[in-house]
Amino acid sequence: MSTLVLGIxxxxxxxxxxxxxxxxxxxxxxxxxxxxxxxxxxxxxPELASRNHIMNINGVIRQSxxxxxxxxxxxxxxxxxxxxxxxxxxxxxxxxxxxxAYGRGLPLVGVNHMExxxxxxxxxxKELEPPFLCLIVSxxxxxxxxxxDYGSFRILGQTRDDAAGEAFDKVARAIGLGYPGGPKxxxxxxxxxxxxxxxPRGKVTDHPYDFTFSGIKSAVLNFLNHASMSGETxxxxxxxxxxxxxxxDVLVERAVAAALSLKQDRLVLAxxxxxxxxxxxxxxxxxxxxxxxxxxxxxxxxxxxAAMIASAGYFHFLKGDRAxxxxxxxxxxxx
Amino acid sequence: xxxxxxxxxxxxxxxxxVTDDIVTAEYTVDYKKTHSQTLLPMLDEIVRMTEQDLxxxxxxxxxxxxxxxxxxxxxxxxxxxxxxxxxxPLIHVPTVDAMAYGLQGCRWLISPIMDARRGQxxxxxxxxxxxxxxxxxxxxxxxxxxxxxxxNFENEVVxxxxxxPVFRERIIDRLGSLAHFAIPACARQRAALVASxxxxxxxxxxxxxxxxxxxxxxxxxxxxxxxxxxxAKADAVVVTEE
Numbered sequence: 001m002s003t004l005v006l007g008i009x010x011x012x013x014x015x016x017x018x019x020x021x022x023x024x025x026x027x028x029x030x031x032x033x034x035x036x037x038x039x040x041x042x043x044x045x046p047e048l049a050s051r052n053h054i055m056n057i058n059g060v061i062r063q064s065x066x067x068x069x070x071x072x073x074x075x076x077x078x079x080x081x082x083x084x085x086x087x088x089x090x091x092x093x094x095x096x097x098x099x100x101a102y103g104r105g106l107p108l109v110g111v112n113h114m115e116x117x118x119x120x121x122x123x124x125x126k127e128l129e130p131p132f133l134c135l136i137v138s139x140x141x142x143x144x145x146x147x148x149d150y151g152s153f154r155i156l157g158q159t160r161d162d163a164a165g166e167a168f169d170k171v172a173r174a175i176g177l178g179y180p181g182g183p184k185x186x187x188x189x190x191x192x193x194x195x196x197x198x199x200p201r202g203k204v205t206d207h208p209y210d211f212t213f214s215g216i217k218s219a220v221l222n223f224l225n226h227a228s229m230s231g232e233t234x235x236x237x238x239x240x241x242x243x244x245x246x247x248x249d250v251l252v253e254r255a256v257a258a259a260l261s262l263k264q265d266r267l268v269l270a271x272x273x274x275x276x277x278x279x280x281x282x283x284x285x286x287x288x289x290x291x292x293x294x295x296x297x298x299x300x301x302x303x304x305x306a307a308m309i310a311s312a313g314y315f316h317f318l319k320g321d322r323a324x325x326x327x328x329x330x331x332x333x334x335x
Numbered sequence: 336x337x338x339x340x341x342x343x344x345x346x347x348x349x350x351x352x353v354t355d356d357i358v359t360a361e362y363t364v365d366y367k368k369t370h371s372q373t374l375l376p377m378l379d380e381i382v383r384m385t386e387q388d389l390x391x392x393x394x395x396x397x398x399x400x401x402x403x404x405x406x407x408x409x410x411x412x413x414x415x416x417x418x419x420x421x422x423x424p425l426i427h428v429p430t431v432d433a434m435a436y437g438l439q440g441c442r443w444l445i446s447p448i449m450d451a452r453r454g455q456x457x458x459x460x461x462x463x464x465x466x467x468x469x470x471x472x473x474x475x476x477x478x479x480x481x482x483x484x485x486x487n488f489e490n491e492v493v494x495x496x497x498x499x500p501v502f503r504e505r506i507i508d509r510l511g512s513l514a515h516f517a518i519p520a521c522a523r524q525r526a527a528l529v530a531s532x533x534x535x536x537x538x539x540x541x542x543x544x545x546x547x548x549x550x551x552x553x554x555x556x557x558x559x560x561x562x563x564x565x566x567a568k569a570d571a572v573v574v575t576e577e
Contacts, residue, residue: 040562041558041562045556045558045559047404047556047557047558048556048558048559050404050405050408051404051408051552051556053408054408054411054412054415054549054550055549057412057415058415058418058419058545058546059546061419062419062546072419072420087405088404088405088408091371091405091408091409091412092408092412093412094371094412095371095374095375095408095409095412095413095416096412096413096415096416097416098375098413098416099375099412099413099414099415099416099417099420100416100417100419100420101420102375102378102379102416102417102420103389103416103417103419103420103421104420324376325375325376325378325379326371326372326373326375326376327371328369328371328372329371
């Protein structure tokens with residue numbers, strides 16, 4: 001007997017629903033992106049994100065069922081992201097999922113969005129099982145953690161200030177690339193020289209697994225300021241490439257150091273920034289050099305999606321975890 | 336006919352089941368807990384208390400706004416999720432209309448006022464002496480604009496809603512003895528009223544597919560407002576240059 005979980009995700013600017021079998025097989029994965037809506041504002045506008053979620057959510061869920069070739073009768077549980085994220089955006093998915101589960105008499109599971117990102121790997125690597133070391137990098141978070149068991153994490157380190165993705169967004173704005181920062185910086189960096197400028201690789205004293213990215217970001221901003229005051233022209237592509245290289249160096253160095261000192265021969269990459277081609281390539285070669293097996297989901301599973309939420313929800317469902325009808329959105333939910 | 340009513344446009348959270356001429360159950364809370372935590376547990380409570388099978392509901396009437404954006408969306412998402420689960424249509428009931436609908440037989444004009452911040456109210460003007468009549472559709476206006484409109488009617492008015500404690504003195508200053516204020520049981524949103532007015536709409540065939548239901552915001556988001564103002568200013572500059 002297989003178990004089908006319907007996943008629902010609305011924590012930021014994607015409205016998503018997916019049906020996943022036994023936490024591993026994607027039957028459908030529908031993502032309604034709002035990128036064009038937010039682009040003219042240079043970033044995600046929370047109220048507009050919420051308005052679009054409520055407008056699209058039923059259609060997205062319906063599409064996920066029909067793409068999977070199933071009906072609500074076939075669904076065994078509903079899993080929903082309840083944090084972290086934008087509170088108004090999260091609330092749409094949470095209220096919808098609760099009502100849907102309630103109306104159908106289905107069990108409901110609340111899922112941590114960051115855990116969902118890690119579980120995206122279970123969809124692409126059927127044999128992957130915890131425990132393993134993971135590097136989670138997104139617009140709001142940068143974590144090094146051990147996934148000890150399904151649904152259970154031990155945090156080794158995290159960012160003290162900006163998340164890696166946040167630094168991408170801020171630098172993108174500063175060099176005039178705009179939103180969404182990650183893909184735009186990456187595209188510009190491809191045409192630039194990563195060694196044109198040197199930006200600092202920040203470290204946190206006595207905390208070998210923590211990150212700091214505000215220094216890199218500030219260095220870029222100062223550099224741009226300086227250049228504009230002295231009338232010096234800088235190549236946007238070179239700044240993007242040099243900045244990206246600094247962030248990638250830090251992430252790779254810290255993740256590989258953690259794997260070596262904890263004697264982990266597997267490293268799992270997760271989160272929106274895991275889409276970044278330079279990060280993937282650098283981690284691939286570093287891991288190969290050190291004899292570490294690297295796991296990284298397909299890019300479509302690195303961005304926000306509901307298949308990863310359904311996967312995470314499935315493993316909580318197996319453990320008997322259930323949310324009740326008072327489940328609330330928790331914007332600052334910790335891993 | 337059985338209508339489920341959902342109300343979460345303001346601080347009030349309320350759910351009700353209206354069966355033909357009877358309020359089978361109503362659960363109303365005007366308390367600081369978030370609607371996300373209260374609304375569905377309250378529905379579950381009345382469903383169990385009155386041994387309901389929600390599949391026997393004909394439609395789900397939702398207080399559609401105006402009101403708190405987040406509150407409206409929690410109500411809307413709850414109704415859309417239920418509509419999807421139960422394959423039932425929704426009924427789009429303007430929040431202030433439902434509030435006024437509780438004062439049947441009232442010989443005064445009825446003006447619900449919801450505090451919309453920035454000196455404005457979400458409001459409308461109604462009469463319900465005989466037939467329920469919408470004189471002024473829901474709108475977001477400055478309280479002074481509303482009071483001016485009402486002065487022109489030279490009629491007695493009953494006010495209700497969470498704008499009353501905020502604007503009571505200004506209302507009395509302008510309208511004096513023409514102003515009345517509703518008793519507590521009629522003074523705030525109630526899901527039984529949403530369901531009652533919803534039942535009337537349902538009988539008239541006015542339902543919406545759950546997928547298409549959208550709240551009435553009446554206002555753009557702040558980001559849209561700022562952008563429009565900027566564009567308008569830019570246009571104005573162009574005009575003067577010409």
